[in-house]
Amino acid sequence: MIALPLVYFTFVGSICYSIYWYFAQGQYWLLPGVNMGVWRLFVGGSIGVIGSVVVFFLLKPIFARPVNVIRTRSITPQSDPMMFAFVSRVCDVVGAPFPTRIDVTYDVNASASFRSGLRSIWKGNDLVLTIGVPLVASLTMRQFAGVLAHEFGHFSQGTGMRLTFIIRSISDWFARVVFERDEWDKTLEMVCGPEFLPLAVVTWPARSCVWLSRQLLRLLMNVGLLVGGFLLREMEYDADRYEARVAGSDEFARTSWRIQLAGYAWLHAQSQISQLADRDIMIDDVALLVRHHIASMSDAIMEQVQRESKSGKSGLFDSHPSEASRSQNAKRENAPGIFTIEDDAKNLFADFETMAKNVTWDLYCQFLRRTVKRQSLQDTQTVLMRYRIGVGTVRPWNEPDYYY
Helix, strand or coil, X not given: CCHHHHHHHHHXXXXXXXXXXXXXXXXXXXXCCCCCCHHHHHHHHHHHHHHHHHHHHHHHHHHCCCCCCCCCEEECCCCCHHHHHHHHHHHHHHCCCCCCEEXXXXXXXXXXXXXXXXHHHCCCCCEEEEEEHHHHHCCEHHHHHHHHHHHHHHHCCHHHHHHHHHHHHHHHHHHHHHHCCCHHHHHHHHHCCHHHHHHHHHHHHHHHHHHHHHHHHHHHHHHHHHHHHHHHHHHHHHHHXXXXXXHCHHHHHHHHHHHHHHHHHHHHHHHHHHHHHHCCCEECCHHHHHHHHHHHCCHHHHHHHHHHHHHCCCCCCCCCCCHHHHHHHHHCCCCXXXXXXXXXXXXXXXXXXXXXXXXXXXXXXXXXXXXXXXHHEECHHHHHHHEEXXXXXXXXXXXXXXXX
């Protein structure tokens, strides 16, 4: 994995050296007998411009900041003492270090990561637990305990966590180089348009070289995913065993199914949030919207989700195993589980509704890329009463039924 960035920088360096070589001696070899005139100046200028553009667009992601910086919201022992006590007990059972910080977000996910990136690798157990509020709203305490055990299973993988951080950082960086576009890319695309036709002789070759360079980097990215995929999948299997031992092997499958439903609901909830925003309607509780979607799903949709889950297979480039293989792995543990309380997981928080509204506000600030006034958010239950909000559609109640 570390060799891949070295290949990348060698590639960029070779482009720089090729430009230097052309002006130092290459032009005399490639254009022998051609006097210094318009032709040689044109060829030299074109090579200089094209090469500079390619090098700039390849090095740009190194210095560019991420397009979207996610807002961070944390809970504290003072704000949620029961949740911290719960986390502490699960950490003790799993044998994992207690996280330095617990963040909450609007996503349907939970994750373990280093707090300060590369610097945290050398600090020891400088870890952050991130919890998606809509995920909590969709699970029981038993299921949530299993999810936490899974994440703390990653915490206990000290060396593995550090290796996967390096692998994921390199893979994510290559993904940014290959896929991320910003204003500079839009400018290059615009200059290649008909309005700047005289420059097309230079801009089109430059854009084509940038595209070809990114295809090489895409190849390096896929090599990285292939190399790192095996380790990442094995770490997921290991963390799943922690979950099975805490919540039970049978409960693992039910938790996985519930998370799949929540993920499917969240996928369509994002569509509704966008559609409602187009009508100047912003809900105040995304967790409630996700729960509404889960409760409103028809049997046909649930069967579709289940078929897709069972038919899925682990790919060579996947960072996570298929749900079917993970369930089989957990079932082999044959663990009864040591935590069996079936209350709603949201009861672990002192004021779950307020927290859900806070992360929903964060969602709109992130989505609209500006600070949104809290007063502009509307009660979610009232919006649900006014509109039929289902899979992919938002319609007033006075329109014909559409939900399937």
